[in-house]
Amino acid sequence: MELNVVDLSRLQFAMTAMYHFLFVPLTIGLSILLATMETVYVMTGREIWKRMVKFWGTLFGINFVLGVATGLTMEFQFGMNWAYFSQYVGDVFGAPLAIEGLMAFFLEATFVGLFFFGWDRLTKRQHLAATWAVAFGTNFSALWILIANGWMQHPVGAEFNPDTMRMEVTSFYEVLFNPVAQAKFVHTVSAGYVTAAMFMIGISAWYMLQGRHLQIAKRSMAIASAFGFASALSVVVLGDESGYEANLNQKMKLATIEAMWHTEPAPAAFNVVALPDMETRENIFAIEVPYVMGLIATRSLDTEIPGITELVERSNDRIRQGAIAxxxxxxxxxxxxxxSEELRETFRQNADSLGYAYLLLPYTDNPMEATTEQVDAAAWSTVPNVWPMFYAFRIMVACGFFFILLTAVFFYYSSAGRLETLIEKRRWILHVAVWSIPLPWIACEMGWFVAEYGRQPWIIESMLPTTVGVSSLSVAEVLLTLVGFVALYSTLLVIEIALMIKYIKIGPEDGEKIAPNPPPSVSAPSPASAVPAE
Incomplete structure (x- = not known):
């Protein structure tokens, strides 16, 4: 396969983003759990809760540092690898990123120092306030990042200025309250809560299997299972909202997720399993559940979901309209x-389709002179590869329902006071929890893959193709930095995993160590039994 700057730049950003997001969800979720546990400590005064906060806080700190280190590079990539994109949307895109740095990251970074070093310098309530400030800062950081990303998925509150060749904000309120951004935010942070809960459940289950730190493990299990069960349920509900928004604003993404090649009578069926074929543009095989997709995506019985073929035909029309713009x-x-005002009016009438004209640039230098074959090729370039989209989404959904089941099981045993039953009779459930620790990260990565790959070929949905937004770099320059980033981030990931394992093995401070299966105690003989019978 021939290497080119666009594909390598996409791969570089994808690799750095997916490495970064290995650390983000755990930071988001653990921050809330830490604040909750410390609140219990302040309210009850029981030292065991303080030891829990310090132990889980150590793991949070390791993850936080690596998250910051991997996240800084991404913002520089906008200027290094995506210069025209940065120039094109700087007025819109720069504001959320700047606010994220000023309002969220500085808040988070300031108070995280107080969290780690303020135990003996602050009162209980002051330290609790610092912990909650870290939690709010972490979540606010995600909010502003997702407002920026949500605008790329559904650009609102801005319009293109032909004189400056830039997108300019017309309503910051619309940018801020973009429905796609809001849906992405609540869905993403809920996924982070599930990640942290599953992480805490898995480690607590490991301690139970080892017979170590049982009092801390049981309390951690109780709080994580309740938090995780509620979060897992919310992820499914909020994911449904994201799907509904996709049907409104990103119809091609939804059609590829469902491998829906043709428009079906409403309500559309849901493909549980399918074998999509990009060459024949059909499904070789599919198992369908009638009506389900239509109900989920449209929340009605009579609204059609357009298929890929029909959406390509719509793109064909918009490409021709975009050529006029x-x-x-x-x-x-x-x-x-x-x-002339007449010329500007012609542009304004067709400006919404300008981005589609850029899809023709790989085929011709003048979109107005494009042939029918070139227009058709450009229209079909709006279809992402269906196979990875279809199965990435289903892996994410399968993991989501598994999290509901597993957290519900542990919530039941915790709330019923029957965790000893797991230790003594149903240890296999604890083993399942331990081996399930990586699954939330897999689900999160699949979710981001669907969100970002499903937007292709657009870097800004329906406005700016990815091929236009890239910087003027050589293949060698991008390839060199790609290899460097992958090597560096892989090293950081290995370091984090090693540090996590080290401190998990050490365990909580002053934690008790109990043998996995202590022998039954033998009571000393009573004085009476020691006296020989007469």
Whole structure:
């Protein structure tokens, strides 16, 4: 396969983003759990809760540092690898990122120091306030990042200025309260809560299997299972909202997720399993559940979900309309001061489809002169590869329902005071929890893959193709940095896992160590029994 700057730049950003997101969800979730546990400590005064906060806080700190280290690089990549994108949307995209740094990251970074070093310098309530500030800062950070990302998925509150060749904000309120961004935020942070809960449940289960730190493990299990069960349920509900928003604003993404090649009578069926074929543009095999997809995506019985083929036909029309906008834009740029109002009006009427004209640039230098075959090829380029989209989504969903089941089981045993039953009779359930620790990360990565790969070929949905937003770099430059980032991030990941394992093995401070199966105690003989019978 021939290497090119666009694909390598996409791969580089994808690798750094997916490495970074290995650390983010655990940071988001553990911060809330830490604040909750410390609240219990302040309310009850019981030292065991303080030891729990310190132990889980150590793991949080390791993860937090690695998350910051991997996240800083991503913002620099906007300027290094995606220069035209940064210039094109700087007025819109820069504001949420700047606010994230000022409002969220500084808040989080400031108070995380007080959390670790303020135990003997602050009162209980002051330290608790610092812990909650870390939790709020972590979640606010995710909010502003997802507002920026949500705008890329559904650009609102801005319009293109043909004189400056930039997107300019028309309503910051619409950018802030973008429904796609809000749905992504609550769904993403809930996934982070599930990740932290499963992490805590798995480690607590390991301690139970080892017979170590049982008092801390049982309390951690109780709080994590309740928190995780509620969060897992919310992930499913909020994921449904994200699917509904996708049907409204990103119809091609939804169609590829479902491998729906043709529009079906409403309500559409849900493909449980399918074998999509990109060449024949059909499913070789599919197992369907009638009506389910239509009900989920449209929340009605009579609203159709357009299939891939019909959406390509719509793209075909928009490409031709976009070519008119592109032609008008070129004439305006030749002499902006003397551009007639009629010419500008022609551009305004077709401006919403300008991005589709850019899809023709890999095939022709002048979209107005594109052939029918070139327009068709550009229209079909709006379809992501269906196979990975279809199965990545189903892996994520399967994991989500598994988390509901597992957290519900542990919530039942914890609330019923029957965790000893797991230790003595149903140890296999504890083993399942331990081996399930990686699953939330797999689910999160699959979710981001669906969100970002499903938007292709757009870097800004329906406005700017990825091929246009890339910087003028050589293949060698991008390849060198790609290899460097992968090597560096892989090293950091190995370091984090090693540190996590080390401190998990050490266990909580002053934690008791109990033999896995202590021998039954033998009571000393009573004085009476020691006296020989007469």
């Amino acid at each position: 592109w032609n008008s834009l070129q004439k305006i740029r030749e002499n902006p001061a003397e551009a």
